[in-house]
Amino acid sequence: MFTSMVTAVAAHGAWAGPGFFPLFLIFPFIWILLIGFFIFFGRRMWWRNRQTTSRQGAESVLRERYARGEVDETEYRARLEVLRADHR
Numbered sequence: 001m002f003t004s005m006v007t008a009v010a011a012h013g014a015w016a017g018p019g020f021f022p023l024f025l026i027f028p029f030i031w032i033l034l035i036g037f038f039i040f041f042g043r044r045m046w047w048r049n050r051q052t053t054s055r056q057g058a059e060s061v062l063r064e065r066y067a068r069g070e071v072d073e074t075e076y077r078a079r080l081e082v083l084r085a086d087h088r
Contacts, residue, residue: 058083059080059083059084062076062079062080062083
């Protein structure tokens, strides 16, 4: 029986048959998708944090200038509106 299996495998190959699908290709594809997912969303989160931090930094400087009296209320509100505007 063992010899008949060996000859069948030798004649047709270990992966031969109508239902052959190279499963060994799925795992690298999954890893590539996973790494791409982390890179895409990591960069997206980094960019959002960077934009939020820069905007909050500018707003805090504007608040300090308003508190010191360097800027009046109308100018403060106008500049704050410009800082909070979405410039896409």
